[in-house]
Amino acid sequence: MIEVRGLTKRFGDVTAVDDLTFTVRPGIVTGFLGPNGAGKSTTMRMILGLDRPTSGAALIDGKPYHDLKQPLRTVGALLDAKWVHPNRSAKAHLQWMAASNGIPASRVDEVLRLVGLSEVAGKKAGGFSLGMAQRLGLAGALLGDPKVLLFDEPVNGLDPEGIVWIRKFMQRLAAEGRTVLVSSHLLSEMALTAEHLVVIGRGRLISDSPVQEFVDRASEAGVRVRSPQLGALQEALTAQGIAYREDGAGTGTAALIVAGATTDVVGQLAGDNGIVLHELSAQRGSLEDAFMKLTGDDVQYHADVMGGAL
Numbered sequence: 001m002i003e004v005r006g007l008t009k010r011f012g013d014v015t016a017v018d019d020l021t022f023t024v025r026p027g028i029v030t031g032f033l034g035p036n037g038a039g040k041s042t043t044m045r046m047i048l049g050l051d052r053p054t055s056g057a058a059l060i061d062g063k064p065y066h067d068l069k070q071p072l073r074t075v076g077a078l079l080d081a082k083w084v085h086p087n088r089s090a091k092a093h094l095q096w097m098a099a100s101n102g103i104p105a106s107r108v109d110e111v112l113r114l115v116g117l118s119e120v121a122g123k124k125a126g127g128f129s130l131g132m133a134q135r136l137g138l139a140g141a142l143l144g145d146p147k148v149l150l151f152d153e154p155v156n157g158l159d160p161e162g163i164v165w166i167r168k169f170m171q172r173l174a175a176e177g178r179t180v181l182v183s184s185h186l187l188s189e190m191a192l193t194a195e196h197l198v199v200i201g202r203g204r205l206i207s208d209s210p211v212q213e214f215v216d217r218a219s220e221a222g223v224r225v226r227s228p229q230l231g232a233l234q235e236a237l238t239a240q241g242i243a244y245r246e247d248g249a250g251t252g253t254a255a256l257i258v259a260g261a262t263t264d265v266v267g268q269l270a271g272d273n274g275i276v277l278h279e280l281s282a283q284r285g286s287l288e289d290a291f292m293k294l295t296g297d298d299v300q301y302h303a304d305v306m307g308g309a310l
């Protein structure tokens, strides 16, 4: 278990992490989500004792990192996959890590097998692709067979095959009863990987909930409806006290978005009033929608940079 309590980190004038409190439970993958610069890496570094909190605490199984007797056997982390000596082989790199942490050398072959690197164990790590380097990083994190694992943006830059492999691997580690915290700014990826989401923006906690609850709470579920008799439909909806808004985006035809109603209700109402419909479709808010609403200004900035495409 990871417990973050009132965690704050200031770098001069910048408050990178601002009074953050959340708990990461074992047995599921917890996604740690936020736009670039939200404070995810800084939080992870504090959990791992690499940055000192300005105030508050981060505990692993009830203790600060520095109080852990055998840190590598308690917590494993993948922060920067390129953190290897380029001229060292994958195996030598892991042997060196194992030796300096009192872990038997036999474990090195085990973790190489676990991440599928046995066949390239003797090759220099400097020549590894990003996907292979990530696997080597994972092997290092697993060396001490820790119950708690932290991964910072593990799928960044990977090809689709590598992304799926890492996703399944993290899910398997969680299914074994481990505590798995994975940071990402990729919302759709987290929706597929994580069961629970801790969302931050500008160092502050925005949401701490199951993935589905996060989406349901923040995104707009409803019905999209197009009709050549839109005025009559608006009157019928208003008469029933059902809220709607106009939505002509991209279709060339005016449409309505009816919030909080089902297609059954809107279809029935149209039928009862003899109104012709050209479209009646359920709208499901995406994780991206939810994220944009909740992280507000932070994401708005990125949208502007992209030419207002969002």
Ligand SMILES: Nc1ncnc2c1ncn2[C@@H]1O[C@H](COP(=O)(O)OP(=O)(O)OP(=O)(O)O)[C@@H](O)[C@H]1O
Binding pocket: 011, 014, 015, 016, 034, 035, 036, 037, 038, 039, 040, 041, 042, 043, 185
């Ligand atoms: N060593 C440091 N000195 C000064 N400012 C820092 C330092 N480390 C991080 N920051 C600032 O703290 C804020 C949070 O950064 P952090 O890297 O934790 O965010 P992040 O959510 O991990 O973002 P990204 O996904 O881009 O890595 C940013 O404004 C960053 O510029």
